[in-house]
Amino acid sequence: MADDLRILFVADVVGQPGRDAVKAILPGLKREVEADLTILNGENSAGGFGLTGKLVAELRAAGADVITTGNHVFAQKEFVSELPALERVIRPANYPPQAPGQGWCVVQAAGHDILVMNLMGRIFTMDTLDDPFRAADAILAAHPQAKIIFCDMHAEATSEKTAMGWYLDGRASAVVGTHTHIPTADARVLPQGTAYVTDVGMVGPRDSCIGMDKDVVLQRFLTGVPNRFVVASGIVTFNSVLVTIRASTGRATSIQRIDREHI
DSSP: OOOEEEEEOOOOHHHHHHHHHHHHHHHHHHHHHHHHHHEEOOTTTTTTOOOOOHHHHHHHHHHHSEEEEOTTTSSSSHHHHHGGGOBBBBBOTTTTTTSOOSEEEEETTEEEEEEEEEOOOOOOTOOOOOOOHHHHHHHHHHTTTTTTEEEEOOOSSSHHHHHHHHHHHHTEEEEEEEEEESSSOOOOOOSSOEEEEOOOOEESSSBTTTOOHHHHHHHHHHHOOHHHOOOOOOOSSEEEEEEEETTTTTTEEEEEEEEEEEO
């Protein structure tokens, strides 16, 4: 059993263009980097807002082992009832306990157990939820034997994501940020062995405003009149990170960006 574990994390998938890019790129990329586990944020997969059981099956077929979400997790009404029955699809753990689904899962890869948890920030435009720091503590306390721990921190504020990285340094193998759809250049391993990046980016149309049609978004900014956002088209950027973890210690040894484009 190899001691080095390679986890590929794919950024927020936006609409059909994002899903098409995942289907075109992910299978080959997994073979190229020899990924043991692939985690993907799917909360924007349904027309840019939300997820459905059908799309979960589509993303799984393309190679996603675990699917995380965020503030749009319940944007599609049918997903409220679908989520509890979907294995390895998680929503932010700091939603109220009565919310459907759960905020963590344990999966096996290369003979090792991996605890994957999903948290959501509370600053700026995010929903009012419970404290993500206490939620992280509760998950770790409930899994005292967990050694390999991967966290998707879905948040607007860079400060809140950075704070979570420091809070979990030495306690999680990796903390990766999602939500803004803009990749950041700060991927590194923190002093106590936690791989960290503030935002992985997105799998969505490159020439857009965070995946949405730029002209529609510009009109909203220029006029102040609400309008319906639509997913853009054209070349798709595929952002991801590969985290290598020493399984015997649960500490990360590297985190590297892997970016592609799909026409």
